[in-house]
Amino acid sequence: MPPLSPLLDRFKPSAISGMMGTVALMQAEGKKLYDFSTGEPDVDTPEHVKQAATEAIRQGQTKYSPTDGTIAVRQAVQRKFERENDLRFDLGQIIVATGAKPLIADIIRAMASQGDEIVLAAPCWPSHVGMIELAGAKPVFVKADQADGFILQPEKLAASISKNTRAILLCSPSNPTGAVYSSQDLLAIAEVLHRYPDLWIITDDLYEHIIYDHHQFHSILNVAPDLASRTIVVNGVSKAYAMTGWRIGYAAGPQILMDAVRKVMSQATGCPCSISQVAAIAALDGPIECVHELVKTYQARRDRSVRALNQTPGIDCLLPQGAFYLYPSCAGVIGQHIPGGATINSSLDFANYLLNEWSVAVVSGSAFEHDPHFRISTATGDADLDEGIARIKKAVLQLD
C-alpha cells in the first residue's frame, strides 16, 4: 500500500467528530439517543438570512469571490467590529473564510511551524490542539481549574511561556466550560503579554453573543488596545445566528499577519461560498433580537440542567457564564462500578456507560485535556435535554 503522510502521526482525530459519527451510526440503526455531543444550535437559521441567500442564488451570485471574501461582506464585518466591539479595522485587515475552524488553522499555519509552541488554557476546544499539531507546532496547556472558574490564571500563563512560544490562544466564552473572561481577567493577562512583545495573540470569540446573567463579552483589545499590532480576533456566524452549515468565519488583525494568512488561503483554502457571504451580510447587518431570544432559551436550559446535575451524587457542575455547554466534574463517580461489575476508571468509561446503557451521548473530558469531566451541549431540544439529564441521574444512582 502506498504510504500516508507522517503528518498524520502528529495529531489525534477530533473526539467530538468521532462521537458525532458514533451517534449518527446508532441513529441510523434506529436507536433513540439523547445526543448532547454536538455544539450546534437546535433552531433554524433566521428567515431573513435564508431569503438573502435565495435572492443571491436567483441573481447569479454563484461564482468565486476574492479569496478573503467580497468587499461587501468584509464591510459588514468591519461595521460589526465597530458597532459591537468598538474596534476599528481597515478592510485590508479583515478576512472572511469558510468557517472559523479552517481560518484558525490557516492563521496558525501562517505564524507557527516545527519547534514553535502555542499556549492555551485547558480545558480547551480539541480542534485548537489538532490545528497547532498539524502546523508542526506544540500545544502547551495551562491548567485552568474549576476552582478558578476555568479562567487562565496570569501567573500560570507566565510560567508556561518559553523561548519557543510563538502565540497564545484565548477562547471566551470558552468551549467547553462556558467561562467568560471579565475585563479584569483580560487586563491581568495583558499585563503578562506586555512582558513578551514577540508573542502573537489569537482570540477565538465564536460564542461572543451567547452570554448569561450580568456577564459581558470583552475583547482583550478593549482593555489593552496597544496589543493590536499582534492580536488577531476571530469570530463567525455559526453559533450566534444558527448558521453552522453555511460555513462563514472571519478575522481581523495586523496587516502583516492578515497578508500572511491570505497567502496561505490563496493556495490552501480558497474563497468562502459566495451565497453564504451574502447570507452573512444579512445576519451581521440584521436584527440581533433573534440571537437574544435564543440566548434566553439556552439560559433556561442551563439553569435547570445545572440544578439537576448538582442534585446528582458524584457530579459537580459549575454554572457556565456563556456558550451552550456544561462541563461537570464526574470525579465522584470514578472508582464506582456499573451494574454487572465493570469499574468506571475515567470520564471516557463514564461517557461510554451513558451511551451504551442509557442512550445519552456526551463527550468525555479527555477530549478537552482536563479530566475527569464531561461536556454536555444544551443546544438541543428541551424535552430531550430534560430526559437526558434525568437519565444521567438515574445512571449515576445505579452505580455502587
Ligand SMILES: Cc1ncc(COP(=O)(O)O)c(C=O)c1O
Ligand atoms: C471555540 C470554537 N471556535 C471555532 C469553532 C468553529 O466555528 P465554525 O463553524 O465557524 O468553523 C467552534 C465550533 O464548534 C468552536 O467551538
